[in-house]
Structure formats: structure tokens, C-alpha cells
Amino acid sequence: MITCLNCGKLFIGNYCPNCGQKAEVERLSVTVLLKETAHFFSHFEKGFIHTAWDFIVRPGRASIDFLKGKRKQYQKPVSYFLILTGLYILLHNFIIHRYNYHYSLFRESKSPLNFQEQSNITLRTHFTPFIVIVILFSAVIIYPILARKRYNFVEILALCLYGGGTYFLILILSDIVLGAMFKVNVISMDVFIWQTSVSSIYNLWFSYDIFKRSHIRLFWLRLIGASLLVSLFGWLVMNYLPMVWVNLMD
Numbered sequence: 001m002i003t004c005l006n007c008g009k010l011f012i013g014n015y016c017p018n019c020g021q022k023a024e025v026e027r028l029s030v031t032v033l034l035k036e037t038a039h040f041f042s043h044f045e046k047g048f049i050h051t052a053w054d055f056i057v058r059p060g061r062a063s064i065d066f067l068k069g070k071r072k073q074y075q076k077p078v079s080y081f082l083i084l085t086g087l088y089i090l091l092h093n094f095i096i097h098r099y100n101y102h103y104s105l106f107r108e109s110k111s112p113l114n115f116q117e118q119s120n121i122t123l124r125t126h127f128t129p130f131i132v133i134v135i136l137f138s139a140v141i142i143y144p145i146l147a148r149k150r151y152n153f154v155e156i157l158a159l160c161l162y163g164g165g166t167y168f169l170i171l172i173l174s175d176i177v178l179g180a181m182f183k184v185n186v187i188s189m190d191v192f193i194w195q196t197s198v199s200s201i202y203n204l205w206f207s208y209d210i211f212k213r214s215h216i217r218l219f220w221l222r223l224i225g226a227s228l229l230v231s232l233f234g235w236l237v238m239n240y241l242p243m244v245w246v247n248l249m250d
């Protein structure tokens with residue numbers, strides 16, 4: 001019998017059945033700290049890469065596995081989403097400053113910016129909060145149209161966090177390839193259109209792969225309807241919310 005040094009329970013085995021702490025606790029030393037650091041990163045990396053890869057190539061399988069209880073092999077949805085959003089903001093800002101990219105308006109006069117132009121600049125320079133709103137709200141659209149029979153709302157929200165995190169990962173790769181390798185202005189209108197197309201395609205693939213097994217009546221109609229609604233909502237947010245923002249800032 002061993003007494004758990006963390007919670008005091010008497011037990012036999014390698015781990016405490018009550019709190020999960022290891023039976024043998026080493027005294028802290030440089031070696032132990034290094035070992036733990038290496039352990040943390042190798043596990044984190046494994047879970048993270050596994051989650052990202054699965055949600056790109058087989059989001060349906062990954063979602064079903066995760067919701068049915070295979071939780072340990074996946075990075076948790078909230079941390080996955082927050083880490084990738086944070087990484088994207090850091091990298092995006094770094095690339096914009098490093099290569100001195102600006103959002104240029106096609107205008108000839110030097111008159112002060114009008115309202116529409118100010119909103120455009122707000123959107124291109126503060127892209128992330130607007131996408132985050134679209135991602136979170138897409139759960140509200142997808143849930144009643146495709147998911148209500150099999151899943152609850154929070155489950156769909158968790159899947160949207162995985163989808164959204166993966167979308168930010170795609171944006172990170174796109175920024176690296178376009179902005180850093182090919183020196184394309186990543187806050188230009190062309191790149192905005194490219195990002196919008198990628199998000200529509202990924203959104204369609206993601207929903208298709210998750211719900212294709214659900215035996216939903218009028219599946220294709222619902223799938224395309226939901227994707228169009230998400231795109232429409234995204235378009236409204238990208239067009240009108242920056243105006244509200246500019247208004248509030250004045």
C-alpha cells in the first residue's frame with residue numbers, strides 16, 4: 001500500500017485512483033523539470049497536430065469520435081480555438097509589420113476618408129474579431145438546420161470551435177506562404193476574396209463530412225442552405241459590423 005502524497009488515499013498501483021497523481025513522486029531537480037517540459041511539449045504537440053490533421057482531412061470521423069467520448073487524443077475545443085486564434089493574430093501582425101503591408105484604397109483624391117472607406121480599413125486591420133463572431137454564430141445556423149436530431153447545441157458549438165480553429169490554422173499557413181514567401185500583401189482585397197473562398201469551401205466540406213452519416217431528409221438542400229446562410233451572415237458581419245465599430249469609435 002502507498003499513501004498518495006497529493007490527497008492522502010491509500011492505494012496499490014502506479015497511479016492514485018482518487019486524484020490521478022503518480023505513486024512515485026521525484027524530488028524536484030533540473031533533470032525532473034527538463035523531463036517534464038519535454039513531456040509537456042511532446043504530448044501537446046502530438047494532441048495538437050493530431051487534432052488539426054483530423055479536422056482538416058476527416059472532420060466527420062473526428063467529430064463523431066470526440067463527441068462519443070474519445071476525448072484524450074484531441075486537444076480540447078476551447079483551447080484549440082484560442083491557441084490558433086492567438087497564433088494567427090501574432091503571426092498576421094508580425095507579417096504585416098515585417099513586410100510593411102498596408103491596405104490601399106483605390107482612390108485618386110486626397111480628401112478625408114469617407115465612412116465606407118474607414119469601415120473597410122477597420123475590417124482589414126481588425127479581421128479576427130469579425131471572423132470569431134461568424135464562427136460562433138455559425139453554430140446557431142447549423143444547429144437547427146442540420147444537427148438538432150442528433151446533437152445538442154453545445155456539441156455543435158464545440159465542433160464549430162474545432163472548425164474555426166482549423167480555419168485559423170489555414171489562414172496561418174496562407175499568411176506564411178503568401179505574405180512571407182511570395183511577398184503578397186495579405187491585407188489586400190484579393191487575399192480577402194481568397195480567404196472568403198477558402199472559408200466557404202472548408203465550411204461546406206466540414207458540414208458535409210459530419211452530417212453525411214446522419215440520414216437527414218433533404219440532406220443536400222439543408223447542407224447547401226446552411227452553408228449559404230453562414231456565408232450570407234459572414235458577408236453581413238464583414239460589411240456592416242465594421243461600420244458600427246467605426247461609429248462607436250467616433
Ligand SMILES: [Zn+2]
Pocket residue numbers: 004005006007008009016017018019020021
Ligand atoms: Zn491521490
